[in-house]
Amino acid sequence: SQKIEQNSEALNIQEGKTATLTCNYTNYSPAYLQWYRQDPGRGPVFLLLIRENEKEKRKERLKVTFDTTLKQSLFHITASQPADSATYLCALPSGYALNFGKGTSLLVTP
Amino acid sequence: KAGVTQTPRYLIKTRGQQVTLSCSPISGHRSVSWYQQTPGQGLQFLFEYFSETQRNKGNFPGRFSGRQFSNSRSEMNVSTLELGDSALYLCASAGDPLGPQHFGDGTRLSIL
Numbered sequence: 001s002q003k004i005e006q007n008s009e010a011l012n013i014q015e016g017k018t019a020t021l022t023c024n025y026t027n028y029s030p031a032y033l034q035w036y037r038q039d040p041g042r043g044p045v046f047l048l049l050i051r052e053n054e055k056e057k058r059k060e061r062l063k064v065t066f067d068t069t070l071k072q073s074l075f076h077i078t079a080s081q082p083a084d085s086a087t088y089l090c091a092l093p094s095g096y097a098l099n100f101g102k103g104t105s106l107l108v109t110p
Numbered sequence: 111k112a113g114v115t116q117t118p119r120y121l122i123k124t125r126g127q128q129v130t131l132s133c134s135p136i137s138g139h140r141s142v143s144w145y146q147q148t149p150g151q152g153l154q155f156l157f158e159y160f161s162e163t164q165r166n167k168g169n170f171p172g173r174f175s176g177r178q179f180s181n182s183r184s185e186m187n188v189s190t191l192e193l194g195d196s197a198l199y200l201c202a203s204a205g206d207p208l209g210p211q212h213f214g215d216g217t218r219l220s221i222l
Contacts, residue, residue, distance in 0.1 A: 031208070032208070042216075043114070043200050043202070044211075044213050046211060046212065049210060089153065093208060096141075096165040096207055097155040097168060098143065098155060098211060099155060100145075100154075103152065103153075
């Protein structure tokens with residue numbers, strides 16, 4: 001069956017450091033992968049989409065890599081700030097559905 | 111541009127009742143998806159509609175149904191509510207069905 005795995009343990013890092021979150025998947029051959037951010041009590045907010053033929057994508061302090069051989073995506077936040085504290089979700093398409101991992105909670109402390 | 115609007119924000123029901131949740135997508139978006147989010151299972155896909163047609167359905171019982179209107183607004187219905195249906199129900203719209211999804215802030219459904 002299809003699986004999307006994200007580290008269930010919360011990631012605690014110090015302000016200014018780089019946060020790296022992992023998304024591993026099985027039984028998918030995705031044309032793309034998406035990352036979202038979710039704050040408590042709110043709906044997810046789209047951050048980045050990376051296509052299968054792209055190795056890396058950047059947006060401001062965010063960087064995503066996509067390795068279809070390893071079946072893994074890494075999500076980096078550089079120069080992290082307390083405002084980056086949230087849950088980060090990766091998502092993969094399956095037909096017209098979008099399947100999400102359970103997310104990784106990131107806490108950035110001053 | 112107004113975002114995705116879901117109503118109501120909070121709802122309390124009892125077992126056996128039924129409920130209808132509403133979603134107004136971003137203007138111009140024709141794809142609307144529904145998700146259930148619980149602490150244990152995370153965000154799970156319910157169904158997706160495009161131009162009033164359901165194109166994909168997740169692994170949920172038939173008690174969960176939905177529809178989309180000609181103006182792209184969508185509703186989902188849950189009949190014979192069970193305690194396990196307590197969750198945050200999220201709606202998302204997309205201009206490109208294979209692109210980024212724009213979520214509303216959800217309807218928090220509590221079953222007593």
